[in-house]
Amino acid sequence: MKILFTVGGSQAAVFGVAPLAAAARNAGHEVLLAADEPLMAAAQSVGLPAVCITAERMRYGQDGMTAAARIDALLDLTGQWSPDLVVGGLSHVPRVLAARLKVPYVRHIWHIAPMARRDRTAVAELQPQLERLGLTELPDPDLFIDLCPPSLRPPGAPAARSMRWVPRVTQRRVEPWMYTRPEGRRRALITAGTRNLVLDTPGSSLRRLVEELTGAGVEVLIAALPEAAERYGAQLGDVRIGWIPLDVVAPTCDLAVHHGGATTAMTLINAGVPQLIVPDNGYGKAVAEAVSGFGAAILADPHRPPAGQEPGETVVAGCREILGDPRYAERTRALARESAALPTPDEVLRDIEALVAR
Structure with missing residues (x-):
């Protein structure tokens, strides 16, 4: 199986997805991480094969402003390396990609802050991209993975498959x-x-x-x-x-x-x-x-x-x-x-x- 992991924002997004990506590689699956240039060093530091899709760091809450460029970059990538499944995070751009490719989509986040309102806004902002790609709607994730301990999840959080947090950070020589x-x-x-x-x-x-x-x-x-x-x-x-x-x-x-x-x-x-x-x-x-x-x-x-x-x-x-x-x-x-x-x-x-x- 070929799995495309996508991240943006801060290095924390790379560290958060690294344990699942490593588990997939250890199980024999092919894995690629699509990320922004500022996150390349973090990806390399935790041993993930990473591809740069944009020069600048993605800012969460700005899906509508950067969606076209990011979707086009992801489509170029998947035109050369076709995944069987897409894993995304806070951004809904990877969800658009999965819908376009007609492959399952997994959302993988740490759901500790209420996100329903921001999610609705982001999905509405992506409507022009759906129309451009000939999509009528943005389907729900096929699986929602949450790294947050259940006791800390906010009220009204969507049903999710909980997963244990496994620490990953850039290392140095340990003393x-x-x-x-x-x-x-x-x-x-x-x-x-x-x-x-x-x-x-x-x-x-x-x-x-x-x-x-x-x-x-x-x-x-x-x-x-x-x-x-x-x-x-x-x-x-x-x-x-x-x-x-x-x-x-x-x-x-x-x-x-x-x-x-x-x-x-x-x-x-x-x-x-x-x-x-x-x-x-x-x-x-x-x-x-x-x-x-x-x-x-x-x-x-x-x-x-x-x-x-x-x-x-x-x-x-x-x-x-x-x-x-x-x-x-x-x-x-x-x-x-x-x-x-x-x-x-x-x-x-x-x-x-x-x-x-x-």
Whole structure:
């Protein structure tokens, strides 16, 4: 079987789809990943055969603006390499492609934020492309795979085949301090993912946060792009800063402070690490609301600090609370157990194989 995986947006989309794509390759299927140029390095870093379809990064919520070019690029690709099945994510462009090719379509996402309204808008925006291709309607996905633990799914989320989250990130040479806990100290991880150099904490208080944590005897790691270490390393005192494989270091941490990215949040949940989330956009806020609503995190809204509290104090106070209250770690471990009990990519692959066989 030939499976075309399609991704756009951030590196998180590549990391999210990599376990299922790897399972398909390990089962003997042919796999190609269609992605944007900015995502090529991420695809290569996790061992996926990737084809560039556009030079610029796709922006979610802009299907109507870029659909024609993306569909044409995908049609050119599939004219040379004809898939038996298409796997897509948040964008509905791959769904158009599958309808045009008359092959099954699988939607594969992390459904933690309400998407019904945005989905309806995106489908309406794609109507001109359907007419251009001679399609009368956009059929529903043949299979909907959701990586989100059921306890975090939003109300009204569509029925889905749950799948276990398997961490995938770009690796580097692993050193002993990454996979061992510091003796006699707790450890906190701070990261802004791959979109920003460092976390933009309320009141631009990253240095203060580091000082508060280290002053309390906590070891601080900052997982960031290499250029962040060059620019900020000397300013942040006694910390390790640079590209740190999140899946390796997460099990050694007692706390994580981050921006609300999907890969970051689920990799930390997978390791049972309580989180303080400083969302950098609406999606990050939805992640923070879901995880904090379960009791496994604290949401630090940079625009709405608690009454009488300075913005810079919000994150610091939240870290103190998480480190001082074992219930946050207990709730996160409960989520980790729920996620670990979900079907593996190998198991879900059997459902995909059945779509093509029928």
